[in-house]
Amino acid sequence: MNVFESIADSLERGRAKEVSAKVTEALDNGVSPEQILNEGLVVGMNVIGEQFKNNEVFVPEVLVAARAMNAGLKILKPYLQKEGVEPVGKAVICTVKGDMHDIGKNLVKMMIEGQGIECIDLGVDVDPQRIVDAVKESGAKLVCLSALLTTTMYGQKDVIDALKAAGIRDQVKVMVGGAPVTQAFADEIGADCYTLDAASAAKAARAYFD
Amino acid sequence: MTNRERAMNILHYKSVDRFPAVHFGYWRELLAEWAALGKIPVELSKGWSDGNPVDKELDKLIGWDFDWTPRYSPRNGLFPAFEEKVLEVLPDGTKRTLNADGLIQRFSPGVVSIPAEDDYLLKDREAFETLYKPKMQFTPERINYEYLKDFNTEVYDKLDYPVGLGVGSAIGTIRSMESVVGMSYLLYDEDEDLFGDIIDTFAELQYQCTKAVLETGAHFDFAHYWEDICFNSGPLLNPKIIEKYCRKHYERRNELLHSYGIDIISLDCDGVTRDLQELWVDTGVNVLFPIEVGTWGDQFGPARRKYGKRQLGVGGFNKLALREDKAAVDKELERIRPLAMEGGYLPCPDHRLMPGTKFELVQYYAEEIKKLKI
Numbered sequence: 001m002n003v004f005e006s007i008a009d010s011l012e013r014g015r016a017k018e019v020s021a022k023v024t025e026a027l028d029n030g031v032s033p034e035q036i037l038n039e040g041l042v043v044g045m046n047v048i049g050e051q052f053k054n055n056e057v058f059v060p061e062v063l064v065a066a067r068a069m070n071a072g073l074k075i076l077k078p079y080l081q082k083e084g085v086e087p088v089g090k091a092v093i094c095t096v097k098g099d100m101h102d103i104g105k106n107l108v109k110m111m112i113e114g115q116g117i118e119c120i121d122l123g124v125d126v127d128p129q130r131i132v133d134a135v136k137e138s139g140a141k142l143v144c145l146s147a148l149l150t151t152t153m154y155g156q157k158d159v160i161d162a163l164k165a166a167g168i169r170d171q172v173k174v175m176v177g178g179a180p181v182t183q184a185f186a187d188e189i190g191a192d193c194y195t196l197d198a199a200s201a202a203k204a205a206r207a208y209f210d
Numbered sequence: 211m212t213n214r215e216r217a218m219n220i221l222h223y224k225s226v227d228r229f230p231a232v233h234f235g236y237w238r239e240l241l242a243e244w245a246a247l248g249k250i251p252v253e254l255s256k257g258w259s260d261g262n263p264v265d266k267e268l269d270k271l272i273g274w275d276f277d278w279t280p281r282y283s284p285r286n287g288l289f290p291a292f293e294e295k296v297l298e299v300l301p302d303g304t305k306r307t308l309n310a311d312g313l314i315q316r317f318s319p320g321v322v323s324i325p326a327e328d329d330y331l332l333k334d335r336e337a338f339e340t341l342y343k344p345k346m347q348f349t350p351e352r353i354n355y356e357y358l359k360d361f362n363t364e365v366y367d368k369l370d371y372p373v374g375l376g377v378g379s380a381i382g383t384i385r386s387m388e389s390v391v392g393m394s395y396l397l398y399d400e401d402e403d404l405f406g407d408i409i410d411t412f413a414e415l416q417y418q419c420t421k422a423v424l425e426t427g428a429h430f431d432f433a434h435y436w437e438d439i440c441f442n443s444g445p446l447l448n449p450k451i452i453e454k455y456c457r458k459h460y461e462r463r464n465e466l467l468h469s470y471g472i473d474i475i476s477l478d479c480d481g482v483t484r485d486l487q488e489l490w491v492d493t494g495v496n497v498l499f500p501i502e503v504g505t506w507g508d509q510f511g512p513a514r515r516k517y518g519k520r521q522l523g524v525g526g527f528n529k530l531a532l533r534e535d536k537a538a539v540d541k542e543l544e545r546i547r548p549l550a551m552e553g554g555y556l557p558c559p560d561h562r563l564m565p566g567t568k569f570e571l572v573q574y575y576a577e578e579i580k581k582l583k584i
Binding site: 060064099100101150151179 | 237239317321326390391395397441442443444448481564
């Protein structure tokens with residue numbers, strides 16, 4: 001098992017401390033931080049994402065793997081910045097107005113970050129105007145909107161309307177998700193993308209930036 | 211026939227003069243909406259809960275026969291519960307609160323949705339042993355012996371709904387104490403033995419509560435679990451973990467229920483439940499509820515085909531049709547009719563009715579479902 005496989009393996013098993021130690025050791029041995037990210041952490045997260053999609057692992061395994069990913073990223077970040085490694089892209093992510101439930105949003109965020117995309121997390125119960133402002137300020141090209149309930153899912157349409165009203169709808173892709181959301185609903189409200197699970201969302205997000 | 215007889219006959223594959231109109235309640239926003247539209251009196255838009263007097267009044271207005279809900283549950287959770295309190299008020303008015311289960315949640319002003327889960331107390335063995343375990347012990351004050359005196363055949367003969375006993379959960383309440391995130395970290399950060407100990411301790415409490423209620427001689431038509439351990443892709447936890455830790459507890463509690471003649475055992479679980487159905491039906495949990503078709507894509511038909519007559523169901527009518535028109539309701543009724551005609555299945559909207567649901571369509575559904583008979 002080489003160093004990258006070893007990091008990926010620890011990440012897949014959700015061993016945050018192991019990941020931190022292995023990333024540190026790799027950096028000390030002069031391994032490129034970009035390689036550690038792409039061939040170690042991202043590879044491991046992709047494996048977990050695929051297994052999650054196929055019902056081979058479940059929410060707990062994704063959460064602990066994502067936590068391990070973040071532990072590795074925390075160590076890598078200064079090195080990546082020093083070498084001028086830019087994120088693949090930027091995404092604004094939140095739950096819509098009226099919706100406080102953020103497990104799904106957090107899972108998608110972790111998975112998207114696992115693809116090397118920087119997430120600007122606005123949190124929960126977010127007003128459409130705040131999302132518009134965040135897109136303008138950050139230059140994000142992707143907006144990810146989560147809704148848990150049938151009572152809040154129409155808040156996703158409000159955001160799309162706000163982006164239109166601000167004249168920036170064409171500058172961003174809008175991805176919607178959450179328990180009650182379907183492809184038909186996404187089409188109805190004019191979203192660009194709907195995926196059933198967090199792993200597919202991350203894949204679709206990456207595709208927008210490739 | 212009474213509605214109680216109708217429900218029990220259907221769930222025992224016997225004939226009925228007509229189907230009862232069964233429901234699973236409302237999102238409160240819908241009741242406010244109906245009140246604003248003048249469909250219901252304003253006083254009925256407040257204070258609703260399953261089976262309470264407001265619920266009964268709404269049943270009369272709409273044409274429902276009853277809500278599928280247990281009529282008695284002992285205090286089978288944490289007792290005494292944690293004292294609910296506001297821990298912090300953030301500058302935007304958001305409140306961080308400690309709830310009765312020891313979960314720390316965030317509530318934004320004016321938002322009525324499920325709150326965000328911020329933190330939890332049940333993090334390790336020390337927290338379990340000192341904070342939780344003492345609250346998971348059986349004591350007689352958990353049972354309302356006085357109230358249970360009315361749960362007898364003589365009283366029941368006058369009732370027009372089936373009487374359910376809440377028997378708790380095997381894992382859902384543990385999730386409520388820790389949040390999904392907390393339960394996940396507990397499984398991985400601590401040894402699995404702690405996870406098992408929590409489930410075993412809580413299950414023992416629930417068993418003792420159920421036993422104490424049944425020993426009073428109170429009679430129940432069905433027993434009812436609550437789990438809510440699934441989401442749109444299936445179980446929140448690996449089903450093998452649930453099987454490993456919960457099977458024995460379902461078996462034991464259900465054997466107890468069977469010994470008291472209770473053979474209808476329903477389980478309320480949202481989401482896509484198919485990966486847990488085998489565990490449930492094998493251990494005697496035989497009624498799926500509410501079978502969320504519209505929101506999560508669950509279905510009763512495949513479960514019935516897989517497990518045959520052992521598999522009963524309450525729910526499975528796509529509530530989204532009640533936001534559309536009569537044609538959509540008719541289409542959905544036609545879809546479920548063959549399953550209803552097999553017996554062992556009580557149609558019911560597949561969860562709380564949501565805002566945008568049309569009052570007249572709900573009345574129409576209630577009228578139409580009563581036209582079915584077997």
